[in-house]
Each structure stands twice: as C-alpha cells, then as structure tokens.
Amino acid sequence: MKLLVANRGEIAVRVIRAARELGIPTVAVHSAADATALHVRLADEAIALGPEAPAESYLHLGRLLAAAAATGATAVHPGYGFLAENPAFARAVAEAGLLWIGPDAAAITAMGDKLAARERMAAAGVPVLPAATGSTAADFAPLGFPLVVKAVAGGGGRGMRVVPDADTLGEAVAAAGAEATAAFGDGRLYAERLVDPARHVEVQVLGDRAGRVVALGARECSVQRRAQKLLEESPVPGLAPDTLTAMEQAAVRAAAAVGYVGAGTVEFLLAPDGAFWFLEMNTRIQVEHGVTELVTGLDLVAAQLRLAMGGAVPQVPAPRGHAIEVRLCAEDVARGFLPSPARLTRVRWPGGPGVRIDAGYAEGDVVPAAYDSLVAKLLVHAEDRPRALARLRRALDELELEGLPHTGGLLRAAIDHPDVIAGTAHTRWLEGFAAGRERTAADIVCFAAAFAFAAEARVGATATAEGSPTPAATPWRQLGSWP
Template sequence: MFKTILIANRGEIACRVAATARKLGMKTIAVYSDADANAKHVTSCDVAVRIGEASVQQSYLKGETILEVAQRFGAQAIHPGYGFLSENETFAQACTHAGVTFIGPPASAIAAMGSKSAAKNLMAQAGVPLVPGYHGENQEPGFLQQQADAIGYPVLIKASAGGGGKGMRVVESPEDFSAALLSCQREAKASFGDERVLIERYLQKPRHIEIQVFADTQGNCIYLFERDCSIQRRHQKVIEEAPAPNMDPEMRLAMGEAAVAAAQAVGYVGAGTVEFIVEPDGRFYFMEMNTRLQVEHPVTEMITGIDLVEWQLLIAAGERLPLTQEQLPMSGHSIEARLYAENAENGFLPSVGRLSHLQLPEHVEFTNGNIRVDGGVRCGDEISPYYDPMIAKLIVWGATREQARFRMQQALAETQITGVHTNVNFLSRLIADDSFAQADLDTGFIERRRDTLFPFGQTRSDHVCAAAVLAVLSEESFSAASQPSRSRASVDPWAIQDGWRLSGVYRRQFIWLDGDTRTQVFYICDTGKERLEFEGCLRDLSWTAQRMPSGACQLTYVLNGVRRTATVQKQGERIDVFVEGTHTVLCLQDPLRQALQGESHLTGGLTAPMPGKIIAVHVKAGQKVKQGDALLVMEAMKMEHAVIAPSEGVVKEVFFSVGEQVSEGVALIGLE
C-alpha cells in the first residue's frame, strides 16, 4: 500500500480522496492555484503546494509541475480525481515513466476511449450496440453536413474528446447545422484542445443510464450496477439515482455485461463508467466510456456500501478486487442532487461571488446513512469564474425510491446558501414534481416540465414578507446594541431606533420587490404591541432574533397565532429569506433614494448575464440587426453564451473586444 499520495485536483473530490487516504493511514499532498490558496482541500491534506495562477492552464493542467511536486515530496502515487488530468493519457504515461503510480487506467485505455469516434469503432468490433451516426476522421464541414443530412434530423453534434456536456449541440434542421458545428468545435477546442466532432442521430425521449465498472490488474472485471442520469440541463447531469427506476433484472444483466465487454476490450484497470443511451422500448446504445471516477459515484456507494475511492487505492496498489460479481450487495435506493452556483431561472447561467452564509444538512460519511454531503467549500469561500460552479452534492438513501425522494426534499429544505445564485429552489421543485415522483424520466425532462419547474409570477406569502421585515428590524436592533454605551445627555434623540412616537403609534412602510412582483407591508408598534398590515389586514406579531456566526439572523416569530422559524440575511437592500424549505430573495425598495437617483442607474445597452470573457463579436457600430441576431459570444467556466438582439435596431457602440474579461451586469453593446 502507498505511504503518500498526491491529489491532483480540487474541491469536493480532493477532500473526499484525502479523507479516504487518511482512513487507510496514508499521508496526502494537495496542490493548489492562487485562487485556491485558502480552499478546504488545502487544509484537508498534510502538505499543500502552490502550482500556479488561477486559470486551469496555469495550475491544475500543468502535468509536469504536478509530477515534479509528487517526486519532490516522495509521493508514490497520484490521484487525479475527475476532470483536469484524470483522462489525460500523456500525464498517465509520464507518471508511469517517472515511477509514480497513476491511480486510474493505463494510458492505452485512456487513449482508446479518449476519442469518442475511435471508441465507437472499437465498441462495434466488441459487439456493443451503437447509435447510428458518423464517427470518422473526415472533419470537413461540408462532408459533416452531408453525413447529418443522411442520418436525418434532429442530429447531435458531439465533441470527440472530453465530456461533461461541453461541445455538444442538438441541430433540428439543415439550416442550423453550420452555425452549430462552428460553436461546438470552438467550445471543444477551448475545453479539450481538440475540435474534432462526431455526428449521431438524436434519439427522442431517451434515458441516460450508465454502468459503474471496476477492473483489477489480474484481469478481473465487474459491474456495480447502474445509475440513471437522465435529468440534465445543457447535457450536464443535475440529478442521479441508483438503481435506475423500472430496470428489470434481464436488462440490468445485458447492460452490465456490455459494459464489462467494453472495459475488457481496452484492457481497463480501476474505476470507470460506461454510458448508454436507452430508448423507451428498452434498446440501449453505447455513448462513451469515462475512464475515471464520476461525480455521481456516491449513489453507487450508498446502495452497495462500498467505498469506491478506497477500492481505487487498493487496485492501484496491485490488489485484487475485494468482491466477485456474485458477492456484490445492492440495497435500497439513492439519489444525488448537485448544488450549483447558477441562476436556474436565467438559463442556468453560472454565478460567482462569496458564500456569505452556508448551511448544509448534517451527514454521516461513507455509510448508508440517510443523508450525506460531499462538499469542498466553506462559508466565506469564493465561487470564482475559473472552475466548475458546483458547491456540494447532497446524497440520500432510502429503503425505497419514494423514501429516498422524501429525504432529498428534507435535505434541500435544510440547505441555506447566500452570496451567489443557486439551484436549490429549482431542485426542490424538481424532486417534488409529479412526473419525477412517477419516474417518468428522459433527457428532455427539464424542458418538458418547464411550466412546473419554472413557475412564473408567484405571489409571495405573508410569512415570507414578515420575515423580511424582521430582518431589517433585527439588523437595526443588533446595530444599535453594538454601539458603545453613552450617557443619555450625549445621545442624539433622532438617532434612537426604538420606534418611540409622541402619539404612541409607530407606523413604517416596507416595499418588497421580487422581480416584477411588488408587495407593500406596514409595520405598526402601538404602546409595545406589534402588528403587520397586509393590504389593510392587520396581523398580530411577536418575535425574537439571534445573530448567527455567518452574520445571518435566526428568527422565531408568531404571526396571528402561527409560529414559524426562519433564517434571514440582510446585505444592503437585498434580503435572503429561508423559511419552510424555500429560499426567497427580496429587494427593499427605497422610493426616496430611487427618486434621487432618477434614471442614472440605467446602462443603455445589453448587459453581461454573467462574468466571463468575450470570445466572439459579430457586429460593429452602425450595423443594423434584427430580433434574434447573435451579437457576441461570451465564455465562462468553459460554457458559451450568445448575447441576442431583443429587437430590431442599430448598433450604437460595442464596448468590449475579443479576449476582454467582463463583469456581470456591465453594458456590452448599445442599441438604438
């Protein structure tokens, strides 16, 4: 067994590997970029070494530097986690040449599966079923369009290298093919350094089911059942569960054996995932093999009770698989939800910022506990534009799928995050959705259930607005209490914020904005008796507040005899309210300040929906555009976003050029 390993990754997977290595008595070395100098994974390891600047090209992708660190500090092995160098055959080969064990498959297996086109040709020879399509080397645009026309629309353009939904486009008609191909190639080049693509028939209402495989150096290979990963946005997984709903034993056996055949065809060693696309009638086709551990591996751990990271370390050290296929246990049902810093209501655009308040459910690690949390951030950490915006993973287990679904609802209700946009409310609606509850799943689920998952124009309940009012009052109370004690003679009576009035009645107006929804509430204090007025209706009020370490406030309040607890955080005019399992963001409108500012806050142009880099500009000053035209393209976290003209007009000015970094909300283009 290894004495010391280096973890060539960051975030929750680096923390997870460090914990497992520590359990086995190993010392660990972390590497970090300038952006991660104070990250959780840095403090989780015995030694931490800076390897470069914030960008991945200058840090986590510097294979030579990472290998040098491993040799300098005596690491016998390197665990690449997932992403970054985990599927880099050159790095795996360099480790072997340097006498350092790469905790993953041989470089030859990575190479065989690294090209989706080559992998599919290999799978065809191994008898694994494939989706009809073109997987060849001819990348001439006209030829690729001919192949797409022959396959029939809709087709899927997919980057030949890499994964994670990067470099993928669904094309509905021949007229859209050229633009989609160019965008797909550009994104693939930026993400994987390889712009080659393949073309496949786009299946209607398919499920995405993957098989976890494990192989040792003695030639043994097994499958640890399946995971359903059909719930996706932008071809990236949002919810995963194991076992797959409605999976009969015969289909599980057929897919498992196909996955093992795929792994054995390339001489695989270690943990890997063979991904299939499955049609409603049960026909399944090989999509790709991820030659690494997957983000969603915890659901397999929850139903088997097996620590897959521990198995990785054992197999890499030359040991045999601990269990045979017949000995593998499977119990209950597990669901995983990925918590992302993103705005689900605005096209799932990534969000950056500091985690000013972070509260996650209690969990038990590495067991079939009810609720488990895998996270790599702490309160106060920064979600930067340099890396994937995942905050943490919630994983639950239940004796049945319905019990697991209920526990996921519970876990999401206990999750509180401020400082960035998150998908927590969206996940709560998704888990509660009737179609999800009935396991009516497919890769187009989110779009198909859009009206339910993205309800428009919701009215805010009185208790949410009440908690927001109390957020302001408690903040003022805490602020007053923190002031140094002074004699009554020296106190400015106009600065006292206790609500006292000569008439005995204190009446204060609050106007809350939630998007386009405006709610007016009056707080009334009459000789010590507190009430709130909603549209002329008075409600009795009593409350207490307690400051939390994060700076948020824990409220207990009774509104018309109904007692509730809430967590609130006030940052300027923004109020985050967590109550009854929902997170609501309200803005306190100040009519006087708005009148003084007038129209000065308007930018007069199309603004950046997220922080990122300008990678393409399609227009210039004086150019006429029509509604729907793509004006420029931004990139953030390796995801492209096109800024579209909202109406017909003339470009007045383009404020940025290709290569420039922009902040969220800045004006990009002026239109007349």
C-alpha cells in the same frame, strides 16, 4: 504510499478522506485562490502550484510533477475533470516513477477519441448508434434527421449540436467545429442519430490487472441540463432486470476491450422500449459515484487505490435500498443557470439517518469564478425509492446554504413533480421544468422584505456608530450590520 491529490473541491476532499481511512498520508495541491480551501485544510500537507487560472495551477503538468517530487509523494490521484482524462499526464506520472490511480494512458486514449471508441465498442459487441463521419453538412445528411453532431475529442456537451432538419445542418456543423477547436484543439466531428426522448443510464465498473472486470449496477442520470447532471440515483427506476443485465454485460465488455484497470463508468442512452446504445466511457471516478457506494456499501475511491496497487476486484455485493444524489451548484436558475461565484455566508448541512454530504466548501469560503460551480453533493439512502425521495425532501428542507444562488431550490421543487416521482424524466425534462417555474408574488415580496430589513439594519448601525443619542428601540438594531 504517499498520495498527491491533483485536484480541488469536493473530489479532492473525498479522496483525502478515503486515503486517511486507509492510513495513507496525503498531499494537497492548490492555486493561489485555494490556499485556505477545505481540501488544503484536510490534507496532511499542502503545496502551492501557482496562480488561480487553471492553466497555471491544476492543469499545469510540470508544476504538479514538481509538487510530487518536492513532497516525496509516491502516487497521484487525479480526481475528475482537470487532468483526470489526459493521457499525457497519466504517462508522465508513470514515467516519473509514481503510481497513477486510474487506467493507463492507453486506455484513456482509446476512450478519449470518441469516434475510435465507438468503433472499438462495436467490434467488442457493444451496441452503438448509427453514425456518420466527415467535416461538412453533406457528410452527415445521409444519416437522416434529427441527428446530433458531436466533437471527436468531446465531452461535457461542448462541440455538440442537436440538428432537427437539413436547413440548420450547415450552421450547426460550423458552430460545433469552431467550438470543438476552441475547447479541445481538435475540430473533428461525427454525427449520430438523435434518440429522443432518451434516458441517460450508466454502469459503474471496476477492473483489475488480472483482466477481471465487474459491474456494480447502474445509475439513472436523466435529470440534467445541457449534459450537466443535477440528480442521479441507483438503482434505475423502472429498468427491467434483463435490460440491466444486458447493460452490465455490455459495460464489462467495453471496459475489458481496452484492458481497463480501476474505476470507470460506461454511459448509455436508453430508449423508452428498452433499447440502449453506448455513449462514451469516463475513465475516472465520476461525480455521482456516491450513489453506487450507498447501495453497494463499497468505497469506490478506496477500491481505486487498491486496484492501482495490484489488488483484485471485489465480490459484487447485492444492492441494498435506494440512493439519490442532488448537485448543489452555484448557479442562478432564474437567470438561465448563470454561474454565480460568491462567498458562502451561512452553511448548515442537513443531518440524520441516511444523509451524506460531500462538500468542497464550508461556511465563509469563497466559491471562485475560476473553477466549476459544484459546491456540494447531497446524497440520501433509504430502504426504497419512495422513502429515499421523502428523505431527500426532508434533507433539502433542512439545508441552509446562503450567500449565493444554487440549484437546491429547483431540485427541491423537481422532486415533487409527478414525472420525477414516477421515475420517467428524460434528458430534456429539467430544462422544461426550470423554464416553466414561475416566481410568485409571495417570492417577490419576501425578497423585498429581506432587502428592506437589511437596509434598515444598516441605517440603525450607522446611526449608532455616529453616536446617535437615542437609537430607536426596534428589534432590527440588535442585529448589527450585514455582511
């Protein structure tokens, strides 16, 4: 096998590492902006796709297939995002005689239409929420309030609106429909009753060609903002063993119902009383797959490769300890999570026992505006949850990630909050926590001090360059200029 990795960033790096350990040669693809990116540096060979815009590079089906042909690749791993859940790409890869590392186009299609997937899941005995279909407010109102309007072709929170009452329904339906049309080219909508407060819990599954599906425990992903997860962990704190078992069985039925081969994730909403409902199935490797790897000891990317080659699902190991992941995203939390691409001026990852970094960038790299904001994932593993939290605090304190704003500071503060320590945070918790976090006078003066110091160092450097005879003997001068 020779594996083309049709992705970039940390997931491309992750796939390349797994392949290398299995002795499989790798081909990286890249846009013009990524010619020297970390995944390109780590792969055995690399090939350019086109300009920076995703449509011209990582989303360009024809160029990806041409890259596979030009390099003699025999298999394609799509990672997550980009074309990972695009059935046309899965089909085209297979039709080109290449091995697709993932479920077949039929399974992707079955789960990609959220409405059809719901019906299929209900038929397979997987619990689903009451829903209504249609295109106008009158179609959804009978469901009762509050409700959530969602895009049939949806994902990532786009085309989704929470509607508290009948007064705002018409406006929400119009906005969601327009957003869904713009994002997916498909404005179809459906609505579900809102479960609030709810936790977001998901089950990792693996399926093989013989039709066997196994569940590898559950992950808690409730610390999120507008459907973007920022902290994930396994096992799920406070989840009753029989609820976990019921959820795992539902996930296995869900995957089996579509003949699922490979690694996938079945997402559920969990109510405070332990009731749960199917949300959707992600037919690819998940960003947060690492927490499951840490507690099971399995390499899920290697498992994807083995399952695609016809291997059997592994024995399910007994879970060991507790794992937590935080996502370090280039977003300015203080400015409403404003996406903030920039160069990483300094990077020192934490180390020591039980710490894992999955990064897409290294010091000096630019995190570009054209792609998503994930810079790195920091994962910890320890004997139990309190120790894992202590390890995560220690690791985040060690982290030096500079040059751009990121979510590390927010998450460091979040894990000291009683709700996170108790493991009871629901899906709207983080947004409230972030909004309530105020900048102190000490923060403001430290920022001012940093700027004044930089300005002073620049003045010193300029004076020297101009041949100033006696530069003042201050410690600032020895620094040279700022980047």
